[in-house]
Amino acid sequence: MKKQLVIGVICAGIVALSNSFAQNLVVNPSFEQTTTNCGNPFGEGYADLIDWDDTNSGNDTCTTPDLFSACNLLIGNMGPTHMPYSQLGYQYSHTGTRHAGFISHELGSEYREYVQGHTSAPLTAGQTYCVSFYVSLANMSLYATNNMGIRFTNSNYQHNACPGSSNSLINLPPQLNSTCVISDTNGWVRLQWDYTAAGGEQYFVIGNFFNNAGTNIANHTPASGGMALPMPFAYYFIDDVSITPNTCCYADIAPVDNMCVTDAAITLTATPPLGIACAPVPISGTWSGPGITNGATGAFDPAVAGPGVHTVNFLLSCGTTVSTTITVSPCAGLDVCLEANGDLTVSGGIAPYQWQSEVSTQDCSACIIGCTFPPGCATTSMVWTTYSSNATATPGTLPIQVVDNTGEIESIATLVGIPACTTIPCPPVNINATSQTNVLCNGGSTGALTVSASGGNGGPFTYVWNPGNLSGTTQTNLTATTYTITATGTDGCDGTATFTITQPVALSTTTSSVDASCGANNGTATVNASGGTGSYTYSWVPSGGTGATTTPVAAGVYTVTVTDGNSCTTTANVTVGTAGGPTLTISNQQNISCFGVNDGEATVSAAGGATPYTYLWAPSGETTATATGLSAGLNTITVTDNAGCSVSEQVTLTGPTQMVITGTVTDEDCGALNGNIAASVSGGTGPYAYAWTGTAAVTATISNLDDGTYTLTATDANGCSASSTFTVDQIGDLNVTAVPGSAVISEGASLQLTASGATTYVWTPTGGLSCTNCPNPVATPSGSTIYVVTGTDANGCSGTASVTITMNPVCNEVFVPTIFSPNSDNGNDLLCAFGNCFSQVDFAIYNRWGEKVFQTDDLQVCWDGMYKGKPVNAEAFVYKLSGTRINGEEVSLSGTIQVIR
Template sequence: MKPLWQVPGWACQFIVWLIIGYGGCTTSLAQCSQTYSWVDWSAFQDNKAVGSILVDGKQIQVDVTTNFPLKPTSDVFAFSQFRSFSEYSSLSNKTTPRMVWSKDGKGEATICFSEPVTNPVLLIASLGGPDTTVNLTFSRSFVPLFQNRGAEQTSANKLSGTEGYAVVLFPGTFSCLTVESDQYEYYTNINFGIRPAAFPLALSTPQPGCNRSSVAATGGARYQWDGGQKPGSGANVFDQSGTYTVKATDDKGCVAYAMTTVTVPSPTEVRFGTYPPLCNGQSITVGPTVKTATNSVSYRWASGETTPTITVAKSGTYEVTVQDGGCVKTAAVTIAPARSPALKPDATVCLAGTSTTLEAGTTEGSMTYNWLSGNSKSQTLNVSQPGRYQVKVTNPLGCTAIRTIDVVTMPTVSLDRSRAICVGEETDLIPTVGGPASPVYHWSTGSVEPSIRVSEPGTYQLTVANGQCAATASLALTVNPLPAVLPDETVCRGKTLNAGSLEPSVSYKWENKGETTSEIAIQAEGIYRVAITNPMGCSVVRTITVSGICASHILAPTGFTPNGDGMNDVFAPAIVQGDVLELTVYNRWGVVVYSERTDRPTWDGTQYGQACPNGSYSYRLVYRTIRNDGDKVYNGTIVLLR
């Protein structure tokens, strides 16, 4: 707030009080005559003085009390210093209190009127000295009507003097005034008076608003405030608290002063406190702290509520608009989501033995646990019975999560590890199953039956399930081949009958007499059956029908090579459905080179141990047929080629 004398335009308005020739604002001087009323002092004793003053035709007592000896002077020291004051003629140069202030420290004087007075003035003469500055502090703010170069208003209620002279006005109505000095001096003359208002000047009661307060002055034609947003207007607006003075001038040029103390409400503050993160499923009440100068506060939340607080059940940002008279403030608070305990998903645990251990499913620390089924506060729970188990996990923020674990009896299943069958056979796969009463079967073939019948080679797998708990077993099935044999046939009756196997290492079982050889002697016509079994145990039953007597025929080569290479080295003719009796070989001159009577004659191409030459040889074969119808002779030739 600027002192009034520093306000632009002050000089021109002030000069209306000066005599003609002291300035250019002389228009209304003759029309306005300012009067004063001064105290007449009647008694001084020690640190007290008593006087009276005429106010509105009534004498009012004035008392002065000081903390230093108080004496009068017959007149005002150097009164001529006030001649330049425009209202000099209204000043009083009579007996005046002599203020020496205090030699022991701060000087203090209290001036009281017997009843409240309006617009008192104080004349101050010789405040301080040429080399001494004295500072006075008043209990009320003042307006300097006059001050020479030695006097200066340093704040709203402080006056500094270095041999200073001043006339100051205290706008308003009050009864007492206190003056304090910061040091001792020889003396200062002061006197009190009343400066009645030249015209009625009224100030409205300060009206607080949004970060401001307004005051309206009425009664004058022109106004000059020492602060505010509109200092040249009767209605002014202030954005800072303080004491403000308005100088009003009427149409006659008369000047009146008024002073008011303005309190600007503190700016409306809308603030949210700190809220903890919000757990899922929880709620919290939020509301701002509002600092305001009025009690007329309304609320409107972005969600529509008009209450000071709201209860929220989810995280997010919540905004409220607070209206305090003309002030509108918006604030927002963000409620962060609190992270619930991170648990593993719900699970099914298989009870394979007598018991199993369940885990809450978190690796985070500082958690509390409560098993709802099992009455345990531990992170784990040992169970021996199937059923549903739940654990409630709570983190330090109070957020909870529940994990459900279903304990299911684990089934057992077993199959032979391997099995072998023969081509054309089938086998039943029947598992051994333990555990729940009604498990579910899943074979690798797609069957859901408890057992299956199979004939193909491969691995067969069975899964037996009880919910999510399952056991698996498998069986490797081998299908072995049957022995390779000749087809069933009908033959004529010969000497022997061959089983007809096409592979070695087989065994035989003839149905008729239980023979185990590959050939048997034919006893009679009829049906013969032989079981041929390979080393893998697979058997084929071959049926041979013997019907009629077979015709005999000779088996003899047309040549042989007795060179010792192990191939075709001998000449050994044979007879089918008969027996060989004798073989005789002749050279081309008819000389016998080999002769032998046996059922298996064999010529190696020598005579008496000597190799016979290459060439053509004739032979005579004597044989008998199966019909036993006498000896028979067959003549042929054989080529020997070494």
């Protein structure tokens, strides 16, 4: 198809979006990765895309989609597949500098084109995926259609689409299909579906899967000022194909032009994608960010936001956040002054600034070959180039201009009349708290503070918080103290303010009790709380009471938890004694000797009440006056007299902490007996004694070790012990060398190899060697070979080295015929390039429009004179052959090929 169209538009604004989506499983989803990477002077086509395919099992030129790229030729603003100008219309890629395109309907036939991609991994059965892509109708299309569908398969789908245009139709049902007629030529329309996978799908095909009778074909008026003959088909651009493992949750934010602080407030708009019912999917959400004065409606006031580049977020009710940036400028112009040393300094506007000078550049986009053909195709123009990004810069060669971050420009054609710079005091920088949360509980770290700076010569500002040397506008997990914050603008002007995070008085308690009568439940336990915040709640264990006093209770120990209005808590124990019962005295307390050992001792003496007494220690369960198996911590002794009166007393015993052995191991160098273990012991009761297995050492550190396993047992002053095992490994290889490291020989030649540094040697592979276990074999390989020698010394240490032998073949001359006749008479029907010894080669043929009609990286593949399933006309074509031979020679050929019929 011939594509000729020139359309001029002005890009009013660009909005950056960031979405909290799951990972996109589509490989190369935006068509940005190609094999040429803009390195081919003739441009790049769909066949150059990485990880994208068509669906034709025959000649690649049948039903092949197109790649629109900024790298493609732009001749007189009418490049066939240039981005944004092309024969089919003017359209910027949705993202990046490339997008694809295909035909969904052609007048008078069932001709179709499809794009086929794949995911990085098969889809999981039962998992719901959000499937989406963006489409835009080409300006010069005579028609628009519905049936934009996607069909999933477990393997690459191919069918024979040639010959005949009707064979290109894939008459199979797609799992997902849009019944909407897409006629938007200015913007991109997002189509999306929720898809539940059957399992195993890894390939997908996008296009129109219905014949003309099943397709809604609508007339479309082509854009004016383009080609004389509009294209007789429905042609769609496609970009940003996405498959993510989640249900769809998405919106686009309508672009916003740069604003002045004095502009009126605007209402931001979130645009939903097109749903299955051909109507926008209903969305709801909340707006937030600088300048947002109504989170429900999206009202944005530039005066509230202030000068700067602001990020505004829209949180959809389904959980996704989309963002846009809005630039607000003071719109007061830029001020430039002349420094004493001749430099220029800019102020006002929004930093950073860019100083730019005019440089001449050669535009070769209208040329077919280099910058010389056709003659006069190259033009020279002046463009602005940034040479400094500082506020102060040397003038350079006039004229120059300075641009601030909002795009405001100050042009300078002469230095005459520019005022001299004077030292201007910094305007005040004010810091205010926009939100503050104090600490909830005494000693906690639940404070938070957000600040915002204004004034000076404008932001953005950097912030330093002390104590803590923190940065940023917001801090969380703060403790109670006074924080000093310094905000500094890009011009060096700063301001300081202090903010105090407070905390409530610590929650504390006092307790009292009334003894219970012997054997009766008539005692009382009381707690008095103070401090904290608000009112208190109480929880008593084991009585279950919920007031400040729990009664009636029996004699015993009661634990109360007090909670204040901020959910801060404190606990206290209250002992209710027995009136008339025995009294207890604790003696002979002995603490625990070793961690985890229950060998503590204590003796209780009882007096009063009715003898004899019974004893019960908890948790040990001992029943004598003297207990010898007590554990570290709280132990309770309960004494009951002969009248049934019980009295309890608590005994707290301590014990050493757990003994822990740590250490650092230094591995042994091969055969050197230089291993080392440096151990240390903590816990228990010092000093420690040390004993090692595998050595007689009695110190914490042992040296001169062979590789192996060593166990250290440490014993403390109480006879408590702990053990730990360390492993010393053997490291390092024997330094074996082999010469020559690499060599190039002719076919049939021999080469002397020599190895050193070991005692014994083994060479692999064995083919072509005069010996395989000697240090110096003679190699006569049959082809390029890498020989590896393994050497071993008397200590059993080994190492390897290698020799790479490259065998040079004889390379013949590269030849491309200049004429052939693909008329199916079995004579000269194919055009082949001839040559050998290539490690990499690219052979491409272009028509006079700059379209790539054939390409191969294998010179065994020849051109049959077909393009897109049809014979090419008898005319001249341009070829380009480039490659690298195995001897390093670079080959680059170009010329013409005449097709005759």
